[in-house]
Amino acid sequence: MATVEVEGIPFPQEITVSKPFSLLAHGITDIEIHFLQIKYNAIGVYLEKDNVLGHLESWKGKKAEELVQDDGFFQALVSAPVEKLFRIVVIKEIKGSQYGVQLESSVRDRLVSVDKYEDEEEESLEKVTEFFQSKYFKPNSVLTFHFPNTPGIAEISFVTEGKGEAKLTVENKNVAEMIQKWYLGGESAVSPTTVKSLADQFAALLSA
Secondary structure, three states, X not given: OOEEEEOOEEEEOEEEOOOEEEEEEEEEEEEEEOOEEEEEEEEEEEEOHHHHHOOOHHHOOOOXXXXXXXXXXXXXXXXXXXXXXXXEEEOOOEEHHHHHHHHHHHHHHHHHHOOOXXXXXXXXXXXXXXXXXXXXXXXXXXXXXXXXXXXXXXXXXXXXXXXXXXXXXXXXXXXXXXXXXXXXXXXXXXXXXXXXHHHHHHHHHHHO
């Protein structure tokens, strides 16, 4: 199976869940402290390639530089009724609770800003935070977010050395959408390198 290396971590070019998904973008999450770059996670975004392109026809012929700044494009990508899978591989170890708090606070802020943060969303997010509370993100641990065709569901799985797979299903449409936006949300997303990779790849695919 052909792979693409992201920071030395191999990502298969195709992953089969219910059907084959193609690796359409990759990147990292990192921060810079005192001019030192600290890399946390490598990211691979997998989509049903042929299916997703049909939902992005309006952006045919756009250059990558245009797409990367176009919030409408990333919103259309998030809204497209196609299965998506994000594979996150840990580079630098942290407590799962740290990751959970970052995810929770970003998703909550996004929901509040569009006036969609109600009791159901709060309850759903609490479950996500609890899921990560007991986890430890050792290097090479794998976190997967799977968004089936059924709108409003996010399946989270976490695998680390020496432990069985832990799973959680999020059954809240608004929370599931904002988790997607954390990674696919254009300029407001957590990983600018992944967003740039998405723009480069889709600019090429949509002009083919």
